Every structure is written in structure tokens, then in C-alpha cells.
Amino acid sequence: MQHFYFDHNATTPVAPEVLETMVSCLGQVYGNASSIHYFGQAAKQKLEAARRQVAALIHANPAEVVFTSGGTEADNLALLGTVRAAGRPHAHLIISAIEHAAVLASAAQLEREGVAVTRLPVGSEGTVDPEDVRRAMRPGTVLVSIMHANNELGTVQPIAEIAIIAHEAGVPLHADGVQALGKIAVDVNALGVDLYSMSGHKLYAPKGVGALYVRKGTKLAPTSFGGHHERDRRPGTENVPAIVALGVACELAGRTLAAESERLAALRDRLESNVLGHIPGTGVNGAGANRTPNTTNVYFDSIDGEAMVIALDLRGFAVSTGSACSSGAITPSHVLTALGLSADRARSSLRFSLGRSTTAEQVDALVDALEASVTHLRRISVHA
Amino acid sequence: MPQPSMPESAPIAVAMSGGVDSSTVAGLLVRQGHKIVGMTMQLWNQRRLPELAPETSGHGRCCSLDDVYDARRVAEQVGIPYYVVNFEKQFEEQVVQPFVDEYLAGRTPVPCTLCNNYIKFDRFLEMADSVGAHQIATGHYARVRFCDASGRYQLLRARDASKDQTYFLFGLTQKQLSRTLFPLGEMVKPEVRELARGMDLAVASKGDSQEICFVPNGDYAAFMSAYLKDKGIEPQATHGEIVTTDGRTLGEHQGIHHFTVGQRRGLGISSPEPLYVISTDPQTQRVVVGGNDDLLCGRFVVRQMNWISIEGVDTPVRAQVKIRNKHAGAQATLHATGDPNCVEVVFDEPQRAVTPGQGAVFYDGDLVLGGGWIG
Numbered sequence: 001m002q003h004f005y006f007d008h009n010a011t012t013p014v015a016p017e018v019l020e021t022m023v024s025c026l027g028q029v030y031g032n033a034s035s036i037h038y039f040g041q042a043a044k045q046k047l048e049a050a051r052r053q054v055a056a057l058i059h060a061n062p063a064e065v066v067f068t069s070g071g072t073e074a075d076n077l078a079l080l081g082t083v084r085a086a087g088r089p090h091a092h093l094i095i096s097a098i099e100h101a102a103v104l105a106s107a108a109q110l111e112r113e114g115v116a117v118t119r120l121p122v123g124s125e126g127t128v129d130p131e132d133v134r135r136a137m138r139p140g141t142v143l144v145s146i147m148h149a150n151n152e153l154g155t156v157q158p159i160a161e162i163a164i165i166a167h168e169a170g171v172p173l174h175a176d177g178v179q180a181l182g183k184i185a186v187d188v189n190a191l192g193v194d195l196y197s198m199s200g201h202k203l204y205a206p207k208g209v210g211a212l213y214v215r216k217g218t219k220l221a222p223t224s225f226g227g228h229h230e231r232d233r234r235p236g237t238e239n240v241p242a243i244v245a246l247g248v249a250c251e252l253a254g255r256t257l258a259a260e261s262e263r264l265a266a267l268r269d270r271l272e273s274n275v276l277g278h279i280p281g282t283g284v285n286g287a288g289a290n291r292t293p294n295t296t297n298v299y300f301d302s303i304d305g306e307a308m309v310i311a312l313d314l315r316g317f318a319v320s321t322g323s324a325c326s327s328g329a330i331t332p333s334h335v336l337t338a339l340g341l342s343a344d345r346a347r348s349s350l351r352f353s354l355g356r357s358t359t360a361e362q363v364d365a366l367v368d369a370l371e372a373s374v375t376h377l378r379r380i381s382v383h384a
Numbered sequence: 385m386p387q388p389s390m391p392e393s394a395p396i397a398v399a400m401s402g403g404v405d406s407s408t409v410a411g412l413l414v415r416q417g418h419k420i421v422g423m424t425m426q427l428w429n430q431r432r433l434p435e436l437a438p439e440t441s442g443h444g445r446c447c448s449l450d451d452v453y454d455a456r457r458v459a460e461q462v463g464i465p466y467y468v469v470n471f472e473k474q475f476e477e478q479v480v481q482p483f484v485d486e487y488l489a490g491r492t493p494v495p496c497t498l499c500n501n502y503i504k505f506d507r508f509l510e511m512a513d514s515v516g517a518h519q520i521a522t523g524h525y526a527r528v529r530f531c532d533a534s535g536r537y538q539l540l541r542a543r544d545a546s547k548d549q550t551y552f553l554f555g556l557t558q559k560q561l562s563r564t565l566f567p568l569g570e571m572v573k574p575e576v577r578e579l580a581r582g583m584d585l586a587v588a589s590k591g592d593s594q595e596i597c598f599v600p601n602g603d604y605a606a607f608m609s610a611y612l613k614d615k616g617i618e619p620q621a622t623h624g625e626i627v628t629t630d631g632r633t634l635g636e637h638q639g640i641h642h643f644t645v646g647q648r649r650g651l652g653i654s655s656p657e658p659l660y661v662i663s664t665d666p667q668t669q670r671v672v673v674g675g676n677d678d679l680l681c682g683r684f685v686v687r688q689m690n691w692i693s694i695e696g697v698d699t700p701v702r703a704q705v706k707i708r709n710k711h712a713g714a715q716a717t718l719h720a721t722g723d724p725n726c727v728e729v730v731f732d733e734p735q736r737a738v739t740p741g742q743g744a745v746f747y748d749g750d751l752v753l754g755g756g757w758i759g
Contacts, residue, residue: 304514306469306470307469307511307514307515308514310421310467310469310511310514310515311514311515311516313465313467314395314421314465314515314516376514376516377514380510380513380514
């Protein structure tokens, strides 16, 4: 049986160019980038070249890029590092209700440490109202953290407007950009973000590597301790082959982004219009918002999403009910319920995330499989 | 009911607990050439009540991460697609909550039967259906066969009498039985372990699971206290009097849910002859105690009857009746009552501790005629 992958927001396959570069680096560039000698210098050169590639994709200065083990670590470092660096006794943090677990759980940890946390609601289209950020500001606010693009819906948040409001109050802004990087254009200056999280494996680099953009002048306390790597922001011998892979992936994304996002948006629209046209009782969650081109989240009324994922997998289509990080959870998606969806409708929703390997034929085959699965599931639920 | 025709490609869904029995079922069916989907039901979050034996590993308790790991490993070994399906909400509503309510009402529940009725052979069957599987297979020790003469699916005791689980399966409907396979029903446990070893299954020498999967170490009173606390329910009237059948007060107790009919230990009363719990009364919170003879019961009514191998009783029918899992069974006559959902059991010899909340299951030799609830 052929298997088709519609879960690129969970992770992406490593691009062939990325794989080739990484393997050659693994084999040949084994020096420790901190070593003085020839081998260390070779590794350091690769490391800094990758830093320039990552910086170029987001229009940053390379010195503002800190490599991490992935998006989760970048989010943890941004939240814990900024709030702890502020050193205020009654610190206050603003996040949104639809953040990824890496931000939600970091905020919850800070809350246990005595930090006040405001979780902003989102409208029915899945975006934060910048005016809500303004209203939530307090004298003790030390950080605003709002994701750039949502992992379940693809909705793009009004980061630039929020940045203006945050900066008026003298508060830095962090954006979790894990689901935006490589899908839409990212310019940290146009966005006005002070911190921006990135993950390699969401843009065709391997797992285990990511980066945090830290605008020059942003105060950040380290959250782990060791040597003086990454300008004292993130200790530990750099994972040069993975970082090199991330660099190549960023360069590749920069080259292909315009054409690929247009292609994916057309496929996404094809998927949505065929599903909505052929299957009654369906709709797109967060449809009215500005969205990343590859993501759609669709409800199928009276269908159990968990059963549907299994049924589709057995037909060869890999999809998900939402974040892979919350697979198997019984509580409905916090993102979908934040949109105002009922628990039933949230449980009946599936996320389809397209990517480089997705073709129109695959999309059409998926629609056929969806139609067959929904018909089957609705028929048996009538008899049950 | 005729066997429904099945498409060649329809898989069988195997309920995999991570134990040796269900793992062997998966391996066996694959070996027989069937298309299989393995699924583990996540029923209870063992981290929810951390005060219950936090140091012990989850081994032998249901739905621990270890069990899911084991099931996944076996699925990989035998080469089948595998999924974890989450029924925690249904399990709590239909098994755990009724279990607690029953004890608080002075009865002695059988959660495994509720789980079979409402989760394993209902919700799981529905999930199997959803993913295109028409039949399910489990590691239960029991047998099913279709009887042409009666046109009914029959349930029979397992060949391995020591492992027979039919007592817990009396609630299965004809529809459920028509779609269920018990591949271990004709085997004895050592054969199952031998098969598991032969297939080199990672769980071949794993220990057997304990009786009530969500209650650590069988301490159901500790479980109930922790559960009620977790739910924010203040245990009300958790103490009462211990009285004799003739009304004398002998002492006090810490809540009727600590007592079950026939219990001798834990009364905290010294008495010249042995005292047993005869009954408990949730209204007055009284525990009534008496001598062994007070426990004997010659006849009782069974409610919410489910008939399996026969359609029912119009005229009196002879049967062997089991009133709890460990009961050997006793000869009795089943009498119809005015209510088709109720049957009166009249024992040839009075039996000890007929306990409200337990199941009563009727047998004719190996054949399970049906069963229902006591009290």
C-alpha cells in the first residue's frame, strides 16, 4: 500500500540537499567548533556559515542567532530567559490561549515560580486582537509571547501590530515562529520581534536542531549552564552537522518559498473546496484568517476524529487531529476550543498539512478517502 | 443470526493490553493469515491518583506506559499496524464511577463485567467498526460458537477451567458475540505461554495481571478514598455502628465500603464464635454481623437478565449457578418471574454469601445460559 503524508506540521522529511550536506559534514567535519586547531576551525567555519544562512532567511544579523536543540528549547529559553533576566519581584507575562505546549508549559512553570500570566483569548477566526495585548499590559509586564503561525490552524497572528503595542510599553515581544518559518516570509525587523523561535524539522532539516533569534540588546538569562558557547546564551558543544543542515534548509526555503507557497495554497484550496463540496457537514476552522498556505483544519460533523485518523492511516493517508505533541489526549484541542468550537466539533476536526511532496493527485486521492471514511463512519454511527 | 459476509480485506481488531494473552492472540491470528489491526485501550491514567502506591512501577496495572510499550513492541514484532485509543472518559463514567457508587451503596460491584459490557465489547467494537474491522479478538479465556438449531451464538467455558472468564462475560449480546473471537478459548495457559515463547514475543514470561486493573494492590478502600478526594467529594457518614442480627451494637466502623457480605476479617470485634458481615445498609450506615448460618441463602432474584445460549425461561430450568467469580457453582432451578428481566434462583442447597452487586451466571455444563445482577 502506498502511504501519503499530510502531516507536515508535525514534521517534514529531510530534503535531499540537506541530507547530502549533513552526511558529508558528519563524516568529515568532526572538530569541536571551540577548538583552536585546524579541525576546530573547519567546524567553526561551517557553524558560522550556517548562522549566516539562518539569519538571511529572517533578515537578522548572524550574531543574533542562537542555535538550540529545537523549537521547544528555543521557546523555553525565550520565556524563562527573558522573565528571569528581568529580575522583577512581581513580573507579568502575556501569552495567547492557542500557543504550543512549549510556550504554555514554560508559562505554567513561571507561574509556579510566582510570575503572573495572562492568557489572551482569540476570536472565532483564531487570531489575537492586538488591542487585547494593550489592555493586558501592566507596569510589571516583562514579556509578550504570541506565536507567529498556529500549528493546528495555520492562522497567522498580527505580530507587527502587537510589536508596536509591546514596544510602546517598553516590553519585548517573543514570537514562536516554528510553524511560520519556511511557509511564509519572515522578516524580524518588519515584524518587530525581539525573540523568534525556529525549529529545523519543520522545514526539511532534521530533528534536534533549532534556533532562537535574540535581537541585539535583549536581556536574556541562560537557562542551562556550561561553557561559553553561543555568546554565553546556550552552553554545550554545537551540533555542527545538524546546524549545517538547518542552514542549508533555510537557504533552500529562501529560494523556493515564493513559488512553493503559491503551489501549496492552490493545493490547500483544492482540498478545501473538494471536501466542502463533496462531504456535507464539513467546514474549515479559522477559515477567515490569514493562514499559512499549507495548513487546513476541517471539522466533519458527528465524526470521531481519533477513529478517522486510524481509518485514514489504514487507507494510506497520514493526517492528525491536531498537535502531535498531544496525541492520545482525551481533552479536545485547546486551540479549537479557544476558537469557540464545541467539544464535539473539536473532536470531529482533522488537520491536513501539505508540503513539498504533496501533489494534486494525492490531494484528490485524499478527498476520495475522506468521502469514503466519512460515509462509513456516519452510516455505522446511525446503526449504533 | 447468520454470519455477516465479510470483505476479504476487512481486518480483525485485536484488543492488546500488553499482556501475554492478548499478545499471543495477535501473533496467532497473524500466523493464521488474517489481516490484523492492534489497538490498546487507554482506560485509566495511573498518574491521576499519585498517593496510591507511587513507588511501585506500573507493572501489572492497567494502562501503564510500560504496558503500552509492550503492546507496541509486540505489534512491531508480529508486523501489524498498531494504535492506542483513548477511552478514559467512558471508562470513568461507565466503570469507575459505578464501582465507587456501588460500594457507597453497600453493594460489592464487579467492574470487569461493566468494562466488558460497556467498553471492551461496546466502545472498542464501535472503534473497530470505525476503522473498517468487522470482528474483534481478545485474550479472554472463553469460547463462542453458533448453534444452528437455536440460531443463537453460544458462550462456553474455556477449556482451561482455571482461567475461565465467562463469569465476567455474561452481559454479552448476540450481536457482540457474533463479532467476537476468543482464540485462546481452546487452550490452556501453559500452551499460550509456549506459543508466545515460540513466536519469541517480548512479553512471553510477563506476569498475569491482577483482578481489578485500576485498583493498585487490590486495596479498593484506599482507591475509593483517593478517588473521592480527587473528585472533591467529602466522604460523608464514613462511620457507623456494627450491630448483630438481633439488634445489639457491638462497635463502630470507618465506612460501609470497607465491608462486603461474608467478610470475617477487619471487624475489630472479639467474639466467642466467628462473626461475619451479613449485610450493610447505606441509609443507616449500619454493618450487620452474625454467624456463618446467617449467611446462608436458599433463593434470590437476579435482575437485568441477559440470556445468551437460550432465549429465556418460561418453565423452570435446571442450572448450575455461580454467584461470584471464585464460587464453584451450585445446582439450582431457575424460575420465571412476572418481569422478563428478572429470574428467581432456587438453590438445591442454600449457598453462603449471596452478595448484592455481584453477578449470577447460569451454566448448563460448559454452556453459559445467561446471567444478571444480584439484588
